[in-house]
Amino acid sequence: MYTQMVDVEAAGAASDEQRRFDEKLDRGVTIEPKDWMPEAYRKTLVRQISQHAHSEIVGMLPEGNWITRAPSLERKLILLAKVQDEAGHGLYLYSAAETLGVARDELTEALLSGRAKYSSIFNYPTLTWADVGAIGWLVDGAAIINQIPLTRCSYGPYARAMTRICKEESFHQRQGFDVMVKLCAGTAPQKAMAQDALDRWWWPAVMMFGPPDSASPNSEQSMHWKIKLFSNDELRQRFIDQTAPQADALGLVIPDCELRWNEARGHYDFGAVDWDEFYRVVRGDGPCNRDRLRARVDAWEEGAWVREAALAHAEKRTRRA
Amino acid sequence: MTSTTRLDPLIEYLLRFGDTALVLGQQLGAWTGHAPILEEDLALTNVALDLVGEARAWLSHAGEREGLERDEDALAFSRGDREFHNVLLVERPNGNFADTLGRQFLFDAWHVLALEQLSASSDGRIAALARKVRKEAAYHARRSADWVVRLGDGTETSKARMQAALAALWPYVGELFEGDDVDAEMVARGIGFDPAALREPWSRGVGAVLAEATLVQPSEGWMQRGGKRGLHSEHLGYLLAEMQSVRRSVPGDLW
Numbered sequence: 001m002y003t004q005m006v007d008v009e010a011a012g013a014a015s016d017e018q019r020r021f022d023e024k025l026d027r028g029v030t031i032e033p034k035d036w037m038p039e040a041y042r043k044t045l046v047r048q049i050s051q052h053a054h055s056e057i058v059g060m061l062p063e064g065n066w067i068t069r070a071p072s073l074e075r076k077l078i079l080l081a082k083v084q085d086e087a088g089h090g091l092y093l094y095s096a097a098e099t100l101g102v103a104r105d106e107l108t109e110a111l112l113s114g115r116a117k118y119s120s121i122f123n124y125p126t127l128t129w130a131d132v133g134a135i136g137w138l139v140d141g142a143a144i145i146n147q148i149p150l151t152r153c154s155y156g157p158y159a160r161a162m163t164r165i166c167k168e169e170s171f172h173q174r175q176g177f178d179v180m181v182k183l184c185a186g187t188a189p190q191k192a193m194a195q196d197a198l199d200r201w202w203w204p205a206v207m208m209f210g211p212p213d214s215a216s217p218n219s220e221q222s223m224h225w226k227i228k229l230f231s232n233d234e235l236r237q238r239f240i241d242q243t244a245p246q247a248d249a250l251g252l253v254i255p256d257c258e259l260r261w262n263e264a265r266g267h268y269d270f271g272a273v274d275w276d277e278f279y280r281v282v283r284g285d286g287p288c289n290r291d292r293l294r295a296r297v298d299a300w301e302e303g304a305w306v307r308e309a310a311l312a313h314a315e316k317r318t319r320r321a
Numbered sequence: 322m323t324s325t326t327r328l329d330p331l332i333e334y335l336l337r338f339g340d341t342a343l344v345l346g347q348q349l350g351a352w353t354g355h356a357p358i359l360e361e362d363l364a365l366t367n368v369a370l371d372l373v374g375e376a377r378a379w380l381s382h383a384g385e386r387e388g389l390e391r392d393e394d395a396l397a398f399s400r401g402d403r404e405f406h407n408v409l410l411v412e413r414p415n416g417n418f419a420d421t422l423g424r425q426f427l428f429d430a431w432h433v434l435a436l437e438q439l440s441a442s443s444d445g446r447i448a449a450l451a452r453k454v455r456k457e458a459a460y461h462a463r464r465s466a467d468w469v470v471r472l473g474d475g476t477e478t479s480k481a482r483m484q485a486a487l488a489a490l491w492p493y494v495g496e497l498f499e500g501d502d503v504d505a506e507m508v509a510r511g512i513g514f515d516p517a518a519l520r521e522p523w524s525r526g527v528g529a530v531l532a533e534a535t536l537v538q539p540s541e542g543w544m545q546r547g548g549k550r551g552l553h554s555e556h557l558g559y560l561l562a563e564m565q566s567v568r569r570s571v572p573g574d575l576w
Contacts, residue, residue, distance in 0.1 A: 060354035060362065067350040071568035071576035072394045073343075073377045076350070077370060083353050084366040091359055129567045129576075186575040295355065303357020305482070306418045309475025316474060 025226055030156035033099035041225055045155055046100050048227065050107045053093035054118035056086045057111070058292050062126040063135060071129060078175050079132060085168045092164065096157040112297050120278065121204050123286030130183055130190075130197035136176010138198075138205040138243065144169050145239050146209065154226035177246065184250045191251075198247065199255045206270075207278045209236040215275075240268050330506045332387045333406055334513055335447075336396070337503075337549050338435075339379030340407035343397060344557070345428060346372030347564055348415055357418055364464065368425070371457040378450050398568040402557045409548040410493040412557045416486065419479065422468040423486035429462035430526050431497045434519045443511035466530045473534025480535070487531075488539045495544025498523070503549075 017036040024031060031037055064083050070076035094104045110116035121139055126132065147169065150162040183194040210216060210232040222228035230238075240259075247254050258271035281289070328336070349369035356362040380393040391399075410428055415421050436458055439451035472483040498520040500508075507513025531538050547553065568576060 057359070064354035067353055068347060068563050069567050071398070072574075073373060073380075073397055075576060077373055077377075080350055080353065080366055080370050080373065084363055084370070087353075087359055087362040087366070091363070094359075182576060187571050190571055190575065299355045299357065303361075303418065305476065305478050306357035306361075306472070309472050309479030312479075313471040313475045 025154055025224075030159060031154050032156045040221075041227075042100050044222065044225070045158065045227060046097055046102055048222075049093055049097040049100070049158055050102070050110070051117050051119075053090050053097060053107065054111045054116055055122065056090035056093060058118045058122045058296060060086045060090075061292055061295055062122055062124070062288075063132055065126050066129060066132045069129065070132075075179070082136070082172050082175065085172070089161075089165045089168070092161040096155075096161045099157045108300065112293070112300055114284075114293060117282070119208065120281040120286060121208050122292060123281050123289045124200070124204050125288050127200070128193050128197060130180070130193040131201070133176050133179030133183060133194065134197035134201040136172050136174075137180050137246070138176075138201050139208070140169050140173040140176055141243060142205050142208045142239050144173060145235050145242070149229035149235075150227075152226075152229065158227075180250055180252075184252065194250070195252050198252050202255050203274065203277070204281075206236060206240065206273055207275075209233070209239065211275065211278070212273075237267055240270055244268050329387070330503045331510075331512065332383050333503050334507050335379050335383035335386065337406040337408070338439075339376050339383055339396070340405045341411050342372045342379065343376035344405070344407045344560065345411040345425075346370075346376060347560060348411070349421070349425075351415060352421065361418075365421075368461050368464075371454075371461065375450075375454050375457070378454070382446055382450070392574075394568070394574065398565045399572070402553050402561050403551045405548075405553065405557060405561070406551060407548050407553075407557075408493070408496050409545055409554060410490065410497065412548070412554055412560060413490060413493060414556055416489075417482060419472055419482035419486040420489070422465055422472065423483060423490050425461065426465035426469045426530070427487075427490055427494055427527065429458060429465045430523050430530075431494075431519060432458045433462050434522055435514070438514035438519070442513065447512065469530055469536070470534040473531070473536040483534070484536055487536060491539040492543060492545050496546045496548060499544075499546055499549075501549065 018038065021031070021035070021037060021041075024035075031041075060083050063079065063086075067076065067079050067083065070079050094107060097107060098104060107116065111118065126135070144166060147162050147166050151159055151166055153159045153162070180194055180197075183190045213219065213231045213233045216232055219228055219231060223231075244254060244259060244261075256271045258269060260269055261267075262269045280286070284290075327333075346369045349365050349372065352365045353362060353369070356365055376397070377393045380396045384391045384393060384396055410424060413420070413424055433455065436451045436455040440448055440455060442448040442451065469483060472479040474480070498516045500516045504513060504516055508515050528538060545554075
């Protein structure tokens with residue numbers, strides 16, 4: 001999935017190491033775990049990669065909510081495989097973060113204590129089967145637009161993880177769109193279900209690209225470091241331009257009365273985003289923030305005895321060997 | 322079709338395997354996102370994927386042989402619990418991780434043996450399917466046995482939980498080895514196997530793992546039965562109500 005609101009520390013004074021680092025960035029050579037890197041670059045990456053990993057893990061919950069109710073065995077398999085992919089993405093990303101000197105357990109602790117952020121989109125509820133389609137179509141669609149540039153980001157392990165993740169995300173996006181196609185070709189209540197899902201997921205998806213450039217003061221440093229290659233607003237526009245014709249093809253109406261093609265700009269114009277809602281959800285007051293975190297804390301706490309048993313058994317085996 | 326109408330024995334036989342895989346796959350799917358560690362989210366989901374995939378194959382075959390235009394989804398989503406033929410063991414609730422892995426272990430040990438037998442079926446499609454699924458089942462069996470050993474020979478807490486899980490599950494293993502007239506007819510036609518013949522190798526395999534896990538095999542007592550014939554516990558009704566709810570809201574192949 002994706003990250004938002006990356007803070008950045010001031011870069012340190014120039015040194016030989018700093019110059020070599022800058023030169024690599026300029027030449028497009030990736031930075032690898034053993035290379036020298038500015039502390040602020042390392043910290044920014046840890047925050048960004050771990051937020052991304054947490055988003056995958058929390059992202060398992062809203063869709064996992066429909067695994068037991070998927071309306072055909074094939075849909076059940078597709079959804080199981082998709083949510084499993086998210087767990088896999090979480091694993092690659094935690095591994096990429098570990099190359100920067102943090103342990104997965106530390107990152108997990110930060111998530112469970114509420115200190116670490118994850119993508120706010122997962123703080124919205126999945127209320128009908130159509131939400132599974134809408135998430136694949138819109139949320140994975142937005143994630144791909146955010147993530148494809150990251151396959152070229154400056155930090156090697158992150159870029160390589162993103163290459164693999166993007167391939168899988170594009171499957172998910174097509175599968176989600178296919179759910180919507182089927183619903184839109186179905187009965188009137190099914191089509192209404194699809195429209196309702198679009199109504200509820202559209203604006204949160206548009207918000208996934210983060211605050212407008214005018215309110216995103218740290219983006220510039222991340223762009224210099226090549227861990228962000230396009231601005232929030234550029235990516236948001238790309239998402240809207242890509243998605244509006246898809247909604248037309250489905251016969252669904254995007255809930256934005258100001259949305260229209262602007263021939264002169266070569267882009268869709270769109271209405272104002274409710275940034276108050278965005279910040280409210282980021283700060284913890286979305287419809288599901290507490291439930292999502294509670295579910296993760298429960299899984300972790302209720303699983304503690306299992307992890308302890310596995311460790312205890314491994315120690316016994318080592319002693320016997 | 323009501324429970325009082327007896328199915329063709331072959332169809333009922335296929336539904337027993339299909340429904341058993343489906344119900345267990347459905348239960349494991351509920352763990353996704355809630356496992357004790359991320360690797361287990363992946364692994365439990367993997368087993369769920371295999372079992373639902375297996376269920377599709379059995380149910381499709383049953384539907385084709387039945388010839389009443391019921392495909393895998395019609396069979397999975399449009400039958401009530403009295404028409405399901407899964408064994409009772411797989412409808413025991415997920416409970417905690419020891420309950421889930423204990424259930425999986427007892428089932429997997431049987432599943433591998435059953436598939437070995439079916440690999441020699443005179444029905445070519447059943448034999449091919451069993452041979453394909455056997456590899457997955459062998460992996461499941463290794464994995465669940467590993468967890469039984471880890472939990473049994475782990476901490477005091479994990480040992481107590483695994484032992485309690487076994488005690489609660491034990492009354493449901495008898496049905497795995499009980500033959501009836503459907504089994505007898507399948508044996509006579511060279512299609513199926515005598516369930517009683519699996520008892521000894523199963524006990525040997527399970528006993529060895531329990532010994533390694535320092536767990537005590539529960540004493541033999543009354544064994545519950547009925548699932549194969551469509552007589553279930555109260556749990557199955559809720560499981561099916563949840564599983565079938567969306568599809569039943571607009572019946573048909575529109576999803």
